[in-house]
Each structure stands twice: as C-alpha cells, then as structure tokens.
Amino acid sequence: MQDYVPPIADYRFLLTDVLDFDGTMQALEREVDADLAVAVLEEAGKLCVQTLAPLNRVGDEQGSQLADGSVQTPAGFPDAYQTFAAGGWASLSADPAHGGQGLPFILQLWIDEMMSATNLSFSLFPGLTRGAAEAIAAHGSEDMKARCLPPLVSGEWTGAMALTESGAGTDLALLKTKAIPEPDGSYSVTGQKIFISSGDHDFGGNIVHLVLARLPGAPEGVKGISLFLVPKFLPDAQGGFTARNAMSVGALEEKMGIHAQPTCVMNYDGATGWLVGEQHRGLAAMFVMMNAERLMVGMQGLGIAGAAYQQAAAYAKDRVQGRSADETRNPVPIIEHADVRRMLLNVRTFVEGGRALAGWTALQMEISRHHADAGERTKADAIVALLTPVVKAGFTDFGFESAVEAQQVFGGHGYVREWGMAQYVCDARIAQIYEGTNGVQAIDLVGRKLTMDGGVVAQNFFERVAADLVKAGETSAAARIVTATGETLDLLKAATSDLKGVGADDLSAAAVEYLRLFALVSLGWMWARMAAAADPKSHGEKIALANYYAARVLPQAYGLAGAIKAGAAPIMALAHESF
Missing domain, CATH: 2.40.110.20 (Butyryl-CoA Dehydrogenase, subunit A; domain 2)
Incomplete structure (x- = not known):
C-alpha cells in the first residue's frame, strides 16, 4: 500500500478559488484567512499520516478487547490519542469560552475527512467527544458546563x-x-x-x-x-x-x-x-449531538472513498495486464483500460465534489453561528438542517460504493487483506447504518426538511443553485456541467413539487431515490462552480472531471426521477404473506 496523501492542494483550491473563504471570514469579522487554514490542514495531515495511518491495519487485526470488565484498545491507540490531545486537535473548533481554539468548522470537517481516511475507528473517539461537548454547551447547566466542558474540549475527557x-x-x-x-x-x-x-x-x-x-x-x-x-x-x-x-x-x-x-x-x-x-x-438536547455526528459520519464516507481512490489509482498505474486499445502493446498498465478509468472517475468525482459540498455546508454553519444579522444566521442554520441528511446519507452511500469500486480495480488482490481494500469496504459499511440509517435520513429529508418554513428553505436553496449555474455558465469551460446540472435541477424541483401532500406510503417509497437525486444535483452544482473557477493551465483536470460527471454520473437522475414518479403502488402491490 502507498502512503495516504492529504489533499492539501485541493483544500487550497476550494478555499481560494471556489468557496471565497477569505470573503466569508471578513464578512463574519473572523481573523482567519486561507493561508492560516491551509497551514492548519497541513499539520493535521501530518498527524494523520504519521500517527493514525500506521495504526489502521493493526487496529483492524487486533481489535478492541474486553478484559476484567475494562476495554483494551489495540496497541498504539492510547499513545496516539495522547498525541492527538496534546497537539490541541481536540479543541480545534470549540468555543474559546470553554478552552477551545474557535477555528472555523470547515477545518474541523475536512480534518474529519483525513482522520476517517487514515483511521476511521480512531476518528470516532474525538468525534463523539465533540458532539457531547456541543450538547452540554447548548443545554447543560452553568455548573455542568464549568465542570465538564474544559476537560472535554481539551481531550482530557x-x-x-x-x-x-x-x-x-x-x-x-x-x-x-x-x-x-x-x-x-x-x-x-x-x-x-x-x-x-x-x-x-x-x-x-x-x-x-x-x-x-x-x-x-x-x-x-x-x-x-x-x-x-x-x-x-x-x-x-x-x-x-x-x-x-x-x-x-x-x-x-x-x-x-x-x-x-x-x-x-x-x-x-x-x-x-x-x-x-x-x-x-431529552431528544431536543440529544439532537444537538446527533446532528453534529451526522455531518461527521458523512465525512467518514468521503474520507474512506478518498483513501480508497488513492490506493486504486496507484495500483492501476502500476499493474500491467491486457493489450492496448490499438493492440500495439501488450501488456499495458490497467489505467489504460476504459472500464478501470470509469471506476476511478466515478470515485474521484464523488470525492472532489463531496469535499467541496462539505466545505460549503461548513461555511453555512459558520454563518449560522457568527453572522451579525439574526436573519442571516437563521437562514444559514436552515440550509445546514436541509443538507445534513444529504451529507450523511448521500456521502455514506457514495462512500461505500466508492470503496467497492476501488476494491474492484484491484481484481483478486482487492479481496486479499494485505492490500487494505477489504478493510475500507468493511469499515465504510457501518456509516450507512449508524447515526440514523440512510433510509431514516431520506425520510427525514422528504418528511421534515422539505416542509421547513412551508417549503421556503428548499425553494431558496434551489434558487441559490440556479443563480450559481447562471454565473458559472458565463465561463465556457463550465458549459457542459452547467447544462447537465440545470436539467437535473429541474427534475429535482419537479419531484419536490410532486411530493407535496402525498400520503405516507408514497413519501416513504420516494425518499431514498429523492435523497440520491438531491445529492447528485448538489454535487453537480459544486462541479459547475469548480469548473468555472478552474484555470485551464493549472487546474485543467477539474474541467475534465466536471465533464465526466455531466456525461456519466448525472444521467442517473433520470432513472431516479422515474422511480420517484412511480409512487408506492409497485412496492405495496405484493401481499406481505408473499415475501
């Protein structure tokens, strides 16, 4: 296996060219810029590569054990956690009032991505701790906050x-x-x-x-x-x-x-x-923690997909087998075969599009916490609520599918433990289940989130996407992805309208396909923004990837729209005794 490479260059591109990080920070009067953000991400990447990644396989093989009523984690995990806490990583995005550093949440989410890529099991310890601290900060008594938040924020607890x-x-x-x-x-x-x-x-x-x-x-x-x-x-x-x-x-x-x-x-x-x-x-208080965890779980799917892609791409460039398309060379690296490229591009377009969407969502969370205008805070908070099930379920579905496709690139070697791909597949699977199964997330999206403020929140989001597509369309390089995303946005808007007022069975029957359609359109939106921002000389690959997404991934939307329109009748037609 090759060493994981933290995607620092991609983070910088998103911060400076796509998401207008500096402009957002200035509007919120926050003393953080892209250079500082990248420096923090670089250091976090070193921690992930040097401390967490070497423990990933040994952790999988040893597992945690129960002895005399106490849990023993795999060799190296306690020391790694002490290194993590001593480095200040536990306090990164926490409120300075409780000992935190108060850095923007976008850094937290992207660090979650890198931690998940290098050691998903480890990443859960600090992630759950952060969620507990947020719930206590929101709902705990002053005495409880004073006693518990400082040691939770520092990582001592x-x-x-x-x-x-x-x-x-x-x-x-x-x-x-x-x-x-x-x-x-x-x-x-x-x-x-x-x-x-x-x-x-x-x-x-x-x-x-x-x-x-x-x-x-x-x-x-x-x-x-x-x-x-x-x-x-x-x-x-x-x-x-x-x-x-x-x-x-x-x-x-x-x-x-x-x-x-x-x-x-x-x-x-x-x-x-x-x-x-x-x-x-209790549920109102617990949902503070649960919603924080759901975004983190989405990043688990993204992180594993990114790590699996890196391994599969390296293998595909090294592994030789089969003839070239013109039959003049034999064998050739399998990266030359169209089917292998298809699998790799499916994974990569999700990873880079998802990374952008996660960053945009995190900046909305930042606005919801720090904007001077209460109305703007409320609107941003509603957008985060709308996108939370999309990030959790969409990213973990695509993440698992990506792990499987990356494993497939390895052929038989992907099924052998020593290459590490089997662990990615097994680890990624849980993210579709815990913190609310993806079916539950989909029902939450269609049953609760679409109806927020009488449907205004979803409508405002669609209008924002459409406006960005118009702006991106001014750049010729983005023409293909803008057109394809615009057409699928129309499908999404039509499906949203069709679901208004339908019965519980029809709503439940449509939920999973609707969430996937929503996710595909949202990723297309990000690819349109990236293609428009990309300099053909320095980021020409972004344009090629956007075109691939438009041509090979977004067409899934038409099948999803058809399934949504079919309603519950085909699902409910078979008597339950016949199952």
Missing part, C-alpha cells in the same frame, strides 16, 4: 452517546431505561444500552455518557424522554473525578468492520447522573 436499546433502535419511543430522582438533585439511572461507540477505553480520563432515559410518570413516547449526563467517574470530596460510577461494559459487539472501535453493551445499574436540559425534552 471523552464522550459517548447512549441512545439505542435492544428493543428500541430507530424508534426511541420504546426505550425502557429509567432515571429516578435523588434527594441531592442527581438521578439514579438504570438500564442497558447497545451499540455504544467509545463506551469505554484505556486512554485515561473520564468518559461522559449522554444517556436517554425516562423519569417516573413521564409521558408515553418520545415526549417522555429526558437526557442525563452519566460519567464513568464521579466527583470525590476533593473535587476530582476518581470514584467509579455504577456502570459497566457487559460485552463488546463483534462487528463487520471498525474493529478497533469499542462498540459496547453498557449496563447502568443505578448509576449516578445529572439532568441535561429540561425534563422530557
């Missing part, structure tokens, strides 16, 4: 999210974990949670679990769920956290991939916890 139970997966209304009030204001939490990533480890420091549970007499369904902070260690008389809480790891899940990540069955046996936010409003 880590975080975990405890939602799922064996009888309550996607349907959280069914959860049974109980929280009983105690005289001192704390709560006694009892229940079992499954699929708890980073539930325990041997990195040292506390582990803060955010646990969904029900109070006595709570309303039925999701309206009766509250959120509790349940730490591994409780405060002692001196104010330190040394007393072991009544929680334990019952088992580690044996998984298809991400073997180094400890996915725990957690038992809470009257564990001490504290309420986060209001009683019976």
